[in-house]
Amino acid sequence: MAKIHEVAKAAGVSISTVSYALSGKRSISAETRRRIEAAAHELDYRPNAGARMLAGRRTQIFALTEPFRADTHAPTHMAFVLATSIAARKYEYDILLLTEEEASTGMRRVASSGLADGAIVLDVAPDDERVAVARRIALPTVFIGVPDDHEGLVCVDLDFEAAAAMAVDRLAELGHRSIGFVGHPPTAYERSAFPPRVRRGLEQRAADRAVACATRTPEAEGPRRTAVREAVRELIEGGATALVLHCDDTSHAIVLDELAVLGRRVPEDVSVVSVGAAFDTTAFASPIDTVPLVPSASCELAVELAMRLVEGEQVPAGVRLIPPGYHEHGSTAPPPRRPSG
């Protein structure tokens, strides 16, 4: 824990010169800078975090609030945390974790203690209590996810509706006239903000293109696998020649397995497209086309917006929807000439 004073002495300059040389906030002669950097490196000097917070205007810390709901998909959540952390480090920012009950009170706490320069809100619920908190505190806040009431907030998210529509477009263009949807369990459509958007996007685009569309949201309670299998069977028997999936990876695997059990090949007999998944859809028995949820895209944008807010830039409130992208992996094809089976 070397101090700036020691670096200054070692380099034979004043502490203000050291500060400026290291921050680059004013020009320093090459020779002086070299000596200072050498001394700083030698002493493994880094500005004291507390002193810097006090003297400067920045803490270089973002609070990340994550409620850890029971129905949170852990791997996806981890991917978002990781992506946020990596994005923040690019601006030399650290991430302070605010979990569970602390998610709301913690936001107030870091705001009034000046521990963080801003907050990033993960895993947003439709009626998220952090919305009210964000409005009351003077802490730059960015939501990753869109709560029902987002008036005046800065939000970032994948355009889930467009993602679902993109899947429908793909299938419709291949000639499919009847598609099936396998979604999350029913509770997800009450507790989370995005599953309904996927379903809505799907149904609207299907209607627009006159494509028949049956949806299933298999229960997670009890034998999930059975519920998913039944859903697949019903959809296929109902005439669907393509399936759109918006569910966890386990369910994806079950869907593929059940198609195999039913003797349907992918994509010859049935086309399959995954929507809004953050996991690798090429690792299944057969790789699946995907319109993915890309954590780094959302998190990088969120961090960038947070940085701009911290720097006092005028950032208009509103929802930034990230346009989806279609990734082919060979799981789609024109429907079979006549209904298979």
Added chain:
Amino acid sequence: MAKIHEVAKAAGVSISTVSYALSGKRSISAETRRRIEAAAHELDYRPNAGARMLAGRRTQIFALTEPFRADTHAPTHMAFVLATSIAARKYEYDILLLTEEEASTGMRRVASSGLADGAIVLDVAPDDERVAVARRIALPTVFIGVPDDHEGLVCVDLDFEAAAAMAVDRLAELGHRSIGFVGHPPTAYERSAFPPRVRRGLEQRAADRAVACATRTPEAEGPRRTAVREAVRELIEGGATALVLHCDDTSHAIVLDELAVLGRRVPEDVSVVSVGAAFDTTAFASPIDTVPLVPSASCELAVELAMRLVEGEQVPAGVRLIPPGYHEHGSTAPPPRRPSG
């Protein structure tokens, strides 16, 4: 962001009195304390984090380093992060996240910048690079998990060997003479520190009690489900009347499913015990006895040790193994009179 000065003025006292009243570090008359607390509450005052770090000796922050390995079990990992955060908050400490590549360089960074008072190391690998870092920096560090080379380190972990032995004891006492073990995929026994400890504890205790013991570590690559199913079939056909599981929740479900497929009832035909799992083993088709890995136990102890180190207490280096506990859920019984099937 009220300041101490404003609180002092509002309460009609000096700032030092406010500081002492709020920190409780010296006795204050009841009346004065009341006025100060009222003023602080009224102004939503909290000491400025930077100023406090600088003037006090504490940052009130622990760094949590988590590498996010590819084979990390996300739900378990999340449970540890959450448990650490909750444990830290009891001491009014916050958690700063150091992920991936930042895990090592980040430790150095927070040490020399004085951003954190200590570090807690999660998801420890046998040859963890953070071991060397921890030895070189002057930051109180506690490992949750035990690296191969832990000389001079403070480590906390479940006593996995004892946990496995406890499962063997239970089964042996019920009369089982032949047990099967379904473990993690092979790579886990190279990359992680604890799976080998479970297997070792199991095999040693089985040998001690003259119980036959066959182990399987089904591949995760490709159709994991198939590998697990085969493992179960082989073990049962090999004469095992009980299974000990140390694997993820999906594999647990597959094991139960395969037993059903084989027509074996739990516990009448086959007893099942889960070891070292952090998830709920009562949520399966049939609830499973468990010797669980309890994140809060490890994390609370780790945080307590970190606090003691921060406070300058002499904490002897060494590995603290948390004794396991057996939780009955009705999945064990004496073996059937004659080999079933």
Added chain:
DNA sequence: TTGAAAGCGATACCAG
């Protein structure tokens, strides 16, 4: 029981 004031270690303004 309370108050005044000396730091804590940077940043950044004001000079030169």
Added chain:
DNA sequence: CTGGTATCGCTTTCAA
């Protein structure tokens, strides 16, 4: 291009 120094807001020692 470089240096002196006021300042950030709090904790804690020293006095009263």
